[in-house]
Amino acid sequence: MxxxxxxxxxxxxxxxxxxxxxxxxxxxxxxxxxxxxxxxxxxPEAIKAEAARAVMADVNQYAITWGAKRLRDALVAKQQHFTGLSFDPEREVAVCCGSTECMASVMLALVDPGDEVIVFEPYYENYGPDAILSGAVPRFVRLNAPDWSYDPAVLEAAFNDKTRLIVVNTPNNPTGKVFTRAEMEHIAALCRKWDVICVTDEIYEHILYDGAEHVSMAALDGMRERTVTVSGLSKTWSVTGWRIGWCLAPPDLTNAIRKVHDFLTVGAPAPLQEAAAVALAMPDxxxxxxxxxxxxxxxxxxxxxxxxxxxxxxxxxxxxxxxxxxxxxxxxxxxxxxxxxxxxxxxxxxxxxxxxxxxxxxxxxxxxxxxxxxxxxxxxxxxxxxxxxxxxxxxxxxxx
Ligand SMILES: Cc1ncc(COP(=O)(O)O)c(C=O)c1O
Structure with missing residues (x-):
């Protein structure tokens, strides 16, 4: 039946x-x-204390859907400090329920059914379902052990007229790879050539070894206007259950991401956004x-x-x-x-x-x-x- x-x-x-x-x-x-x-x-004690203070001060209601002002201000200040890039907290920031929700909102906001999305594999497992939910056709480019480098020719062949965006996760889960500056420049050149958006998942940006350098895609030539930088509180401040993440992107992209985010979750937890502002102001x-x-x-x-x-x-x-x-x-x-x-x-x-x-x-x-x-x-x-x-x-x- x-x-x-x-x-x-x-x-x-x-x-x-x-x-x-x-x-x-x-x-x-x-x-x-x-x-x-x-x-x-x-x-860290300081952020727990601020979360507790915010709850006791009755910061209990919806925050602004794209993030509390205090958090957005702290975020752009930190980004400026580490990358030299300035972002407008009023038009270029969206705070979400973890970077996971950011990534889903980004895909739903920027990809149409049938568009192709390039993902390096092995990949953080959420990118697969994110692509499916947004109707995208994922194209996988292999990272090869032991150094997890990719074959430049394979990446070049993955780009075409249907490619809408590429996801770059550096430092990388699950491999621990940190994309080199040369690799980032290569990816950037392909994004510019094919007019493609680069979404970077930088959630492990501060966990680096052996002098490895974290290169933010948005800081490379001609990339700021076509990059969505995703990160969050979970890993750097050891609070994966707080569900605070964010993305920084040019106003037109941010506007679309904010709309999707609003209808998915309305906003991230308000008292924890106060604590996140304290986290982002911590010293080097x-x-x-x-x-x-x-x-x-x-x-x-x-x-x-x-x-x-x-x-x-x-x-x-x-x-x-x-x-x-x-x-x-x-x-x-x-x-x-x-x-x-x-x-x-x-x-x-x-x-x-x-x-x-x-x-x-x-x-x-x-x-x-x-x-x-x-x-x-x-x-x-x-x-x-x-x-x-x-x-x-x-x-x-x-x-x-
Ligand atoms: C690469 C990567 N991105 C995002 C996340 C999830 O981050 P969040 O807790 O901000 O949603 C993880 C968690 O394991 C991860 O490894």
Whole structure:
């Protein structure tokens, strides 16, 4: 019997987030969760105090849909300080419920069905559903291990008359790649040539290692007028649950993004926007210390993964490590990661969830290290027993 009570075709084209599934499984088995990328340490006192003050001062009602004035002012001041670019807080800023909502609003506001969107893969898994929801046709350009560089000819071939925008996430999740200035210049030249918008996800902009340089696309020649810079509070201030993100873009683009954002969520949490303004005014030392602490965590975890047989690729930025599972002999990453949670008590994210073709990531697992030292030490202890506990015939295991 036919019925009109059914879900949309769009919603059938993507599945539940694998990352959140791994978190649930980890909780069920009491595993140490190095899958979903959120910190287990506290946020800075100053911003917590401001959030509490704002709640007690009854900052309880809708903020201006595109962001509280105080936050927009703080944001443009910070952007000017770090990139030298000036933005108009009245016309070029949209504050959203996390950079995730910004990215969805950006796609819905700037892309028409049938337009092509270029995405580097492996990619942060939200970009796939964002493209589907906006009706875009995603074109994937592979980042190749071990340095995660891309083939310039492949990128050049991905641009055409239908290309509306390209998404660049640097520092990158899940690879830890930091796009070099030369790569950013190359992408910029292609955007100018094909008259394409560049959307940069810069949420890990302050988490850099080994002297890596963060290049903001908007600061390159001729790019300010065609770049949407997306970032947020989640990672730099360890408050992923506060849901505050933002984007900076020229007025015509911002206007469209603000309209979509307004009808999706009206606005981001008002008291937390007050706290975000305090966060953005923190001194440079805050960012230096943040990066130094992440460097220590990276330096602890990467050798542990190496000893356990994961062949980790040390990241240049962000807080993820991609690994290679081929030594373990499992048929695929999902089978391995479920086994790792159940038998060893450590959770990572199956690499296939970062690729359009799951086979491309089927021998990879991503760990993150936004964890207290004691959490990482406990994970290290568990991972030490991995080799001795490998099943006799891992290749015969099945998912489930
Ligand atoms: C590349 C990237 N962009 C965006 C987000 C989500 O950020 P938000 O909490 O601001 O929505 C994440 C979270 O893992 C991420 O890795």
């Amino acid at each position: 036919s019925t009109r009570v059914r879900v949309s075709q769009k919603s059938l084209r993507f599945t539940e987030s694998v990352i959140r599934e791994m978190t649930r499984l980890a909780n069920q088995h009491n595993a140490i969760n190095l899958s979903q990328g959120f910190p287990d340490f506290p946020a 030392a805050y960012y230096t210390e943040l990066a130094a602490k992440y460097r220590e965590r990276r330096e602890f975890l990467v050798p542990i993964l190496e000893q356990a047989g994961f062949h980790p690729i040390a990241p240049k930025g962000a807080y993820y490590v991609m690994t290679d599972l081929s030594d373990f002999g499992f048929p695929d990453d999902v089978t391995f990661s479920r086994w790792l949670i159940r038998e060893i008590g450590v959770a990572g994210v199956p690499g296939s969830s970062f690729y359009a073709d799951p086979a491309a990531g089927s021998q990879r697992l991503r760990f993150h290290f936004a964890r207290k030292r004691e959490t990482l030490e406990a994970a290290a202890e568990r991972l030490q027993s991995l080799r001795s506990r490998l099943p006799a015939r891992p290749e015969s295991l099945t998912r489930g």
